[in-house]
Amino acid sequence: MTGRSRPGEEPPWIKSRRGGWESKASNLDLHQWLRVHALAMARMPGNRHVTFQPGELGQVLSVVDKKTGVLKPDKNIDRAVKDAIRFGYVHPASTTRCVRILKEDAAYPLFGQEDRPCPVCDRGT
Numbered sequence: 001m002t003g004r005s006r007p008g009e010e011p012p013w014i015k016s017r018r019g020g021w022e023s024k025a026s027n028l029d030l031h032q033w034l035r036v037h038a039l040a041m042a043r044m045p046g047n048r049h050v051t052f053q054p055g056e057l058g059q060v061l062s063v064v065d066k067k068t069g070v071l072k073p074d075k076n077i078d079r080a081v082k083d084a085i086r087f088g089y090v091h092p093a094s095t096t097r098c099v100r101i102l103k104e105d106a107a108y109p110l111f112g113q114e115d116r117p118c119p120v121c122d123r124g125t
C-alpha cells in the first residue's frame with residue numbers, strides 16, 4: 001500500500017488526533033478493553049509499541065470503586081488487554097507493559113521509527 005490515492009478518491013488512511021483518543025480513554029462509561037485501545041492510539045509511537053511501567057496501565061485506566069465511588073487502579077487490567085486482543089483491536093502479543101497497535105491500523109511511514117526496538121518486548125515490528 002502506497003497510501004496514495006487518485007484525485008477524487010478517498011485515501012486508504014486517515015489522520016486522527018491524539019486528544020480525541022485520550023478523551024475516549026478517560027471515559028469511565030466505556031468498556032476497559034476499549035479504553036485500552038483508545039489509550040494506545042493516543043500514545044502510539046512510530047513503532048506502534050505503546051509501553052507502560054509496571055502497574056501504570058491500570059493506574060491510568062482507573063475505575064470507579066462501586067463501594068466508595070472513588071477512582072482506584074484497575075487491578076484486572078490484564079483482562080482488558082486480553083479482551084482487546086480477543087476483539088481484534090490490538091496485536092495478539094500485547095501485554096499490560098506493551099500494547100501494540102495492529103499494523104493494518106497504522107498508516108506508513110510512521111515518523112521514520114517503524115523499526116525502532118521496543119524497550120519492553122525488544123521487537124521492532
Ligand SMILES: [Zn+2]
Pocket residue numbers: 049050098099100118119120121122123
Ligand atoms: Zn513492545
